Amino acid sequence: MATYGADYLKRLLAAVERFEEVFERWMETQVESDHATSRGLWPTVWTEEGQDEATVRRLELDVAEVSGAAARAVAVTGAGIGVAGIGVVDPIENWSLMSSPKALFTPREVRTTAARVRGRLSTMIDEAEAGSESTPPGFAPSELHEVIWTAAAAHWTTHQYRVAVREASEALNVHWKERLGRNDVSDTSFWQQTLSGGEPEIGKPKLAWPGPVDDQTVKSMRGGLAPLAGALNNLATGLNLTVRNVATHTRDELTEQEGMERLAAYSYFARLLDQCEIRRSEEEPEST
Template sequence: MAVYSADYLRRLLAAVEDFKQAFEAWMVTQVESDHMSSRGLMPTVWTKERQDAAKVRSLELDVAEAAGAAARAVAVTGAHIAVAGIGAIDPIANWSLMSAPKALIAPQDIRTTAATIRGRLHTLISEAEAAEESGIPGFAPSQLHPIVWSAAAAHWTTHQYRVAVREASEALTVHWKTRLGRTDVDDTVFWQQTLSPGEP
């Protein structure tokens, strides 16, 4: 499993800051909505009237470039967001979906994710620095499957390891019960039947 150095995490943090600045500069040219106002059918952002189209396009390209550099931070920190019917998505990599009909995310989702990532990266940087000073090999749980890490990340990065493991376990069980259409049984029975070598 890969271990991230404090230097790499600091570079990710800087990339997220650059993304946030580019995103806010672009948002100045946009009308901002949310899922409640758009009723799930309309975009959650659209260009304001009397905006210079070339300037807006240039700002969009700036956001796209910054998102490319910052998107890895979502995987490292586990800051995906869950969208009903879709699953876990990376809101930074998918920021442009706000302009599409039936937008999956809203501007506030982007801002919240960026803030969450910054908080988690600060914690991971502190842990990496401590590991480098102690010489003890580190552990990068963010390399776990997204279902596991997304559920555990918030607790793991605040040193609530037992809670993190429990949340990851529950998320994995819910995922497989939903996928196999077996919400009719208790967790223990579900795993006993699912992992049984007998007939389905």
């Protein structure tokens, strides 16, 4: 099971409590029903007569905003509910479906899910705090680079470690290709061109480690930044070949440990890239 720090879990707990507060404020403007009354064909909530439409819309937006943060807690605790013919659904993230025909769940189920998530988070916080007093700090996937963990989180929390690694690797490729406007080239070629030496061409910007070329950034490095640029190029190619391609083209599941090691490698690579400078051809205006 993934290890989360107590501070992170406490933030999730606060997000769920905030969701409950805002959700109940919105429910005060609604008529509450259930599946038996709606016969499975109608919404399980609808706006009460006489309510100010602008106020209701504002409250709906408030719920939508806080549900985003609270939904992460459902994934972390595995507290979704099963819906026949659909699978596991997160009532907090999909609260607005109660207002649609053939509503999947009721306000009671949203409240029950939130309460179950709070209970599980409280237990996880206690365990995390107790563990931190007796064991070395654990590895927290949530502290990985934002691009990596955002792409991996939903799959990681359902123990699909291979898929989590695949999505994280794809996300980093997409992130930089979109940022540099290079959707015209394959992933491996993109990194080879973007991290290679030489001057950038029009439409082909490069990422370069900052500083003068002859700067001895690392004391033991011979030749300054050039070897480091080549190392980044090799790292990108190596990760694509040994991690991304394997996770994409095979169906062999990874263990949690194997998945963590691969995500950590991509996270480190992502942080190195963040430190690089984007260099464009002098004939090409820098995009915003």
